[in-house]
Amino acid sequence: MSDTLLLVGTGLVGGSFARAAKARGVFHRVVGMDRDPAALAEAVRLGVVDAAAESFIGHAAVCIAVPVAGIAACVRDAVADGARHNGVPVFDVGSVKAPILEALQPVPPNYVPCHPIAGSERQGPAEARADLFEGRAVVLTPVATTDPDAVATVTGYWEGVGARVVTEDPDDHDRRFALVSHLPHLVAFAFMEVAAEGPLDVVGNGFRDFVRTAGADPDVWTDILHANAHEVRGRLDELLDVLASYGTMVGDDPARLRQRLTQVVANKQSFDALDR
């Protein structure tokens, strides 16, 4: 077995895994593929990957770091080109899991579905950072037929770059991330659409934090939101209900609003205590 990682997709997340894996000795060499030749050339030039890959074959592992809509096809390519026969682990970094698993039926046993909870609104290989995963969680969502050895190997990669690994059912994962990640992005995008009329020359840090994720890659996020549309809509409807009742209370029932906000702030404090 070679000690080379094949990285498919040389953007921020994939590039950061490549930099981290080499810095920590998880892999000694990383070769890259990218549907965008300019991004691949930049990744090579910056040393994010050592060289452009010739094929899917002959590597110790395959990391698929492409937008969600392209992951299942890449997994199939990796498996068809021989990775499965070598028992080589294939893993991804997608923010949505169940639709990929559905598209792959039957799921190749050497595919380990992964979602690192790390990223940035910044984009591209130039933003890749060797410390992106340090202290971060990575959610693995293996299915019944996933090879436990592949899970153990991929867990070792993530731990090797400083992350901690947790395991979750794919549907639970998608439901939970619809709430804690996809909906905040959707709302930040919508808010920035409303705010565009400005003027925005004097704003506070609350505004900056609230809209930070609205600078994310629109292609990546369209894919995520569309792939997880059912769960995102469910959680959006819950939010719209609460916002509608807040909208009534701000004018008509401040006493009731105060009660609701007092409870919310208590929830936030519990979250902060848990999150510390």
Place this chain on the structure above:
Amino acid sequence: MSDTLLLVGTGLVGGSFARAAKARGVFHRVVGMDRDPAALAEAVRLGVVDAAAESFIGHAAVCIAVPVAGIAACVRDAVADGARHNGVPVFDVGSVKAPILEALQPVPPNYVPCHPIAGSERQGPAEARADLFEGRAVVLTPVATTDPDAVATVTGYWEGVGARVVTEDPDDHDRRFALVSHLPHLVAFAFMEVAAEGPLDVVGNGFRDFVRTAGADPDVWTDILHANAHEVRGRLDELLDVLASYGTMVGDDPARLRQRLTQVVANKQSFDALDR
């Protein structure tokens, strides 16, 4: 004229002004009032103020740092107790301006309406920081009858603690801050209400930033949202419209969603360039 500031309300913002003003020599002494005796005692103990104030009379200026609903009454108290006769500037730090001015009709000429764009979700005198206003904007919303000398004097105080002063029409101010501050808080509160069902043990920084303001003081924010309810509702309705159309597009029209998000991300980049 004495060189003593009277601070009414010894929380984070007022306490920070007191600490900054003394550290920078804007005032040599600060005496405090607070409707909460425990907060006042803590402010004295921590040195945020030098002593409890005996009355509204005999100070160089009065800073009113109480929740929005209490500001007009405090301004009236300050003026009735003699501040006007001394030509002493009275200024506040409230996040909403027009309703205070309406409640005060006729507006005392020595009252200078102020809104420092600085704060924190933290609360209380223990969180007061001498550097809170450094490099921050303070919006002044004087009216036609406001004494220009009072405006000049109060501008000097804010510049003395490191802030830059901008002037805005009170209604424009309230409309703009409904969008850039009050609505993000309302949405963060609503989101945290939905998110409370959790589990929230594995979340990313996007979530943390998005909900940060949901830890703010529920009394302070009920006051702000209620005082500015008309503008907040208007902007909330715009946001709900956009969210409803996003909710449809995520499932049914990802191509159109991608177009909208691409435009939004461009808006965000323009904002970032302006904000740098």
